[in-house]
Amino acid sequence: MNDLGELDRPGTPAGPGAADAPSEKALGSATTASPAPEPAADREPSAKQEPAADRKPPSPRRGAADPVKALMHRHRELCERAVDPLEIAAGLEAHGITERTAARFRHRDVFSLAEEMYARVTRDGGAPASPAPVAPRARADWVLLTLLPGALCAAAVTAAHLTHGRSRLFAVAAGILAVGLALRAALRRGPLSRTDHTAPGGSTLWISWLVAYSLLGNGLLHSAVTGGPDGLPAGTADGPWPLTAAPVLALALACAPAAWIAHLFTARGRRRLAASRGLEDFAAAVRPLLLGTVVLFLGALAALLALCAAFLDEPAGYAEALALGALLFIARLLTTHGFVYAPAVVLTATATVQAAALATVFIARLPGLGFLGTPVETLVTLWGAGSVPTLACGAAALVLLVHATRKLTRASAHAPPAPSR
Secondary structure, eight states: OTTGGGTOOOOOOOSTTTSOOOOHHHHHHTTOOOOOOOOGGGSOOOSSOOOGGGOOOOOOOSSOSOHHHHHHHHTHHHHHHOSSHHHHHHHHHHTTOOHHHHHHTTOSSHHHHHHHHHHHHHHHHOOOOOOOOOOOOOOHHHHHHHHHHHHHHHHHHHHHHHOOHHHHHHHHHHHHHHHHHHHHHHTTSGGGSOTTOOOSOTTHHHHHHHHHIIIIIHHHHHHHHTTOOOSOOOSSTTSSSOOOOHHHHHHHHTHHHHHHHHHHHHHHHHHHHHHOSSHHHHHHHHHHHHHHHHHHHHHHHHHHHHHHHHHHTSOOOHHHHHHHHHHHHHHHHHHHTTOOHHHHHHHHHHHHHHHHHHHHHHHTTSTTOGGGGHHHHHHHHHHOTTHHHHHHHHHHHHHHHHHHHHHTTSGGGGSOOOOOO
């Protein structure tokens, strides 16, 4: 997990300037001009003068007399489409330009350099300046979409408690399908959607596995350690293969507060970007905002867990549900800001650990392989079946939180997406 920082690149504008991020050494060389050619009056006259038609034109001067103009040429598309100097500053920061690089262009920081580039593009093109970008306002469509998964999950849980036998099986299957479709729709619009408005991402399978394990995994693991299971799950919390619906219902209901909190983080982040005068100042201002956002979501999830546990008369399982909720929320927060690879890797690893824990218990029943199940059985005996997902999701959430404090504190992570053409 130490290389997670190299997996992600924020969504930067594609174009001739975006493909080649100049290093500080290359940018510094642009500020050095070669000496001017020797004046014609100081040259010794040659014995034979060449005809004017045979003279070769003088070779162009190497280097650039205006280094900022050379930088603008490298990032021409970024400068032309920018509606605000902050967008240029975020793009430059995404391409690796630091405060020291800006000093080579005789600017105190990247924001000052971006302001000059923006002003020169506006003067040359004559285009009027556009208003500063702000976070999009809440819309009725995505508000309803974020409420839909929780409502459908509550209906499915109620139907499972009111039915029996085959009818309960049909009700649970229909509820799972409906909640999955509603969640997919909620992740395609609003604050929880990706910046490119594509599908929710390639980690949907692993997210489904983590949620399914929260519903059925603890009961299966406990039954496996004690010699079972003796049959299929009955859809109740007191059966031979107990089903824990309270954490899943709380996570589905938490989709709405997660969307609002993510929207708040985006709005506050862009506001801090407008008020900052340096990349380090911006990172220092956004870091506590990010931590406060995660804590606020965990508080909302804990309240929903208490309500769902009281309504369903089931144990809340705070540690497991909060660890899973933190993992899913931080992964989604990174995804919505353009960092998709690290969340996919961490979610895949977490689901693999949980599946391996279950598999080792069953494999240990084979002759000569009993030692494989000893770690998991010891963990379940000491701390219960919920300790396995708690440790796996908690460690993964901590890794992603450290990764998010590096990625989501960059100016490029809060730049508005490029307008579609």
